[in-house]
Amino acid sequence: LPFCHSDFIGSYLESEILKALAKCPADQVEVVYKGFQPKxxxxxxxxxATSGxxxxxxxxxxxxxxxxERRAGCHGQWDTNQKCxxxxxxxKNTGLLRNFSSILASRGIKKMVTVGLVYDYCVKETAIFTRENHPEMQVxxxxHLTRPSFDGKPGAPYTGFLCDGRDLGHGFCSEGGGTKAAHEKVLKDYKSNGVAVMRLQNEPLSAEVYGLFGGVFVGSS
Structure with a gap:
């Protein structure tokens, strides 16, 4: 594993995402770090959420x-410079840093698009917790720009061709080994918390989605 090597200095950004972010004006990019507390x-x-x-x-x-003071100087060096x-x-004292919620508030952001890994954990909790803490936020x-923790698209793998018409139980042959049901539950959680789930196709952006691009993109990993 790369994070077991002695020269590994932290989390890496995917190379194409890193290039794209580095081209943006420094004052339009925020990179946040998480997972400090083992508890x-x-x-x-x-x-x-504040309620729970x-x-x-x-x-x-x-x-x-x-x-x-450090943010601007670290633009484009997020995963290559230990000082960043x-x-x-x-x-140990996160009050010395700027949390995600305060960044949204200080920038007056009201629209958020979330992508990345994984659909049913990091992406899901980011979207739902943002709605819980900022009910006015459109999320x-x-x-199509995120993937679930189970392998393949929701409902995959459809393995009926391997089963010779037999039913091996638990939806293995017809329901992707239960992943379809899991996906339906996650989608229900999104919708019940006011989070819209969309996908862009090879067509002009709808006015609704295009308008969201004036907000903020959050990539989780």
């Missing part, structure tokens, strides 16, 4: 960006 799972870029967690959990979860990561002191997940 809490922190899949989401947004901290855990204590203050310590809220301050320990979600994503955190570098302080303004939160310090150990900042990881969209672009389904």
């Amino acid at each position: 809490y799972d922190s899949f989401s870029a947004m901290h855990h 967690s204590d203050i310590y959990e809220q301050n320990s979860t979600g994503g955190f960006a570098l302080e303004e 990561y939160p310090t150990l002191e900042q990881m 969209v997940v672009l389904g």
Whole structure:
């Protein structure tokens, strides 16, 4: 695994995403880091909802960006420069960093598009927790630009051709080994929390989706 090597300095951005972000004006890009506290799972870029967690959990979860003094100088160097990561002191005291929620508020962002990995954990919690903490936020997940934790598209693998017409139980031959049901549950969670799930096709963007591009894109990993 790459993160077991002695020269590994932190999380890597996918190369094409890194190139694209580096071309953007520095003041339009925020990179947040998460998962500092072993006591809490922190899949989401947004901290855990205020209604279901204590203050310590809220301050320990979600994503955190570098302080303004370092942010601009680290543009394009996020995964190559050790000085462009939160310090150990900042990881222990996240109040020294800027959390994702405060970034949205300070920039007046009202629309958010979420993509990346994975559809049913990091992407899902980022989208839903953002809606819980910022009910006025319009949140969209672009389904074709994210992948679920189970392998393949929702409902895959359809393996009926391997089963010779037999039913091996648990939907293995007809329902992708249960992944279709899992996908339906995740989609229901999105919708019940006011998150729209869309996909773009080879056609002009609808006015609704095009309007979202004035907001913020969040890529999870």
